[in-house]
Every structure is written in structure tokens, then in C-alpha cells.
Amino acid sequence: MSTIAENIAKVRRRIREAAQASQRDPQAVGLLAVSKTKPAAAIRAAHAAGQRDFGENYLQEALAKQAELADLELTWHFIGPIQSNKTRAIAEHFHWVHSVDRLKIAQRLAEQRPAHLPPLNICLQVNVSFEPSKSGCTPQELPALAQAVTRLPRLRLRGLMAIPEPSDDPQAQREPLARLRQLRDALGLDLDTLSMGMSQDLEAAIAEGATWVRIGTALFGARDYGSPH
Ligand SMILES: *Cc1c(COP(=O)(O)O)cnc(C)c1O
Numbered sequence: 001m002s003t004i005a006e007n008i009a010k011v012r013r014r015i016r017e018a019a020q021a022s023q024r025d026p027q028a029v030g031l032l033a034v035s036k037t038k039p040a041a042a043i044r045a046a047h048a049a050g051q052r053d054f055g056e057n058y059l060q061e062a063l064a065k066q067a068e069l070a071d072l073e074l075t076w077h078f079i080g081p082i083q084s085n086k087t088r089a090i091a092e093h094f095h096w097v098h099s100v101d102r103l104k105i106a107q108r109l110a111e112q113r114p115a116h117l118p119p120l121n122i123c124l125q126v127n128v129s130f131e132p133s134k135s136g137c138t139p140q141e142l143p144a145l146a147q148a149v150t151r152l153p154r155l156r157l158r159g160l161m162a163i164p165e166p167s168d169d170p171q172a173q174r175e176p177l178a179r180l181r182q183l184r185d186a187l188g189l190d191l192d193t194l195s196m197g198m199s200q201d202l203e204a205a206i207a208e209g210a211t212w213v214r215i216g217t218a219l220f221g222a223r224d225y226g227s228p229h
Helices: 003-021 040-048 059-068 084-093 103-112 142-150 170-187 202-207
Strands: 030-034 053-056 075-078 096-100 120-125 155-161 193-195 212-215
Touching: 003 030, 003 040, 003 202, 040 059, 053 059, 059 075, 059 084, 084 103, 096 103, 096 155, 103 120, 103 142, 103 155, 120 142, 120 193, 142 155, 142 170, 155 170, 170 193, 170 202, 193 212, 202 212
Parallel strands: 030 053, 030 212, 053 075, 075 096, 096 120, 120 155, 155 193
Antiparallel strands: none
16 A cells, blocks of 8 residues: 555544544545645555545646646635636636635636536635634625525535634634534535645544545655745
8 A cells, every 4th residue: 555545544534533522424524635746656556546526726737737737627726815817727727725714716616617617616815813814705795695695696606715724722723614504604605615724733623514624644644845846
């Protein structure tokens, strides 16, 4: 078994145990493999181990890997910050976008999603850590943004995404994750998705209702940001 296959098995076991600990169906928690900075060969190895959903943060890097892996049936999720000049390629080349945090971006994705493709699955990124520097809309902005996005064509609003401040304390980890779930429920829009939980806090996220955990390091090892992307 490759290291990546072993890591996938370990992470799947963590997901299963965390789901069982909170009486949730493990099948309700999707594993999104975050492959940013990792080569196409790592994605190919993960695919061979049964992994199908991959998350990327950097558009040019993602497009290059998609071209190399065109022989595989993969589901691509864009999870990085979005500049408006990148929306067309994102609308054309991804199945999900987790990081929509303003209406202008959603409008462009709606206009640019090709008609022959199914609607683009959208999560709204919310800043639940009250850090002004972080991306994500504020909890105050969320209801109006969500309402507006549900009215756009060619998009399917699925739920919310957050990247809370890292913490080693499981109790402190749960607070912002619980806040994201409460914000989702308060919208009253019948949204089925909570994209939250990374390598360090996936147990806390599953306890608070995560339906996608986005896992990079625990699957592919530490990232090297030495080379530009
Ligand atoms: C890099 C990244 C992850 C993965 O983080 P790990 O700690 O390596 O599991 C998840 N979500 C987003 C948005 C990321 O940018």
C-alpha cells in the first residue's frame, strides 16, 4: 500500500470514529482531499485508493493538474480566495466552489457557468473567527448574501464553509464550528452542506455537523511553500 493509501485509510477511520462518537452516519461526512502544492502523481495515488473529491486553492496549479489527470473521473472543488478575473475558469473547470464570500463573485460564476454543465455547487465562506484580516463574509452579511445567491441561475447554494483560527484545544475548536452550524440553520434555506474541519480539527468539526472535511496534511504530508505557484 502506498503511504497515501495508508493515510486515506487512517483519515477514513478518524472520520468513522468521530461520526460514531456523535451518533452520526459516517457516510454523511465526505472526505475532500486538499491537494494544493502536491503533484498530480499524489492525486493519482489517492484516486487509486478510492478517493474522488479533490480541493485546490490556486487556479493555475489546479488547471495544470486537471489537464494531466484528464483520464480520471474526479470531482474538483475550488477552496481558495477568488479574484474576479479567475471566475470564468473556475466556473468552467470545477464542480464545487467553497469560498464564495461576496455577491459579485457569485454573479460572475452564475453568468459564466457553461450551459451544458450542471449547476455549480456553492458554499458561502463565513468568517467565524472575528478576524478582520480573514476572508469570508461576516455573519451579519450572510443572510442577504445567501438570499441573493439562491436567486442566481446556474448555481446551487449548498451550504457554508469556514476556516476557523487553529487551536489545539478541542473545546475551543468547537466554538466557531458550532457557530457556523447555527448560522446555516438560522438561514432557513434547507442547506445540506457544512464544509469545515481540517487535519487538526476534523473530530470537532464532525461533532458539530461537518458534511465535508477538507484534509491536506494528514493525507499528503506537510506542504512546501518554497516554490511559487
Ligand atoms: C490547505 C487547506 C486545507 C487543508 O488543511 P490541512 O491542515 O493541511 O488539512 C483545508 N481547507 C482550506 C481552505 C485550505 O486552504
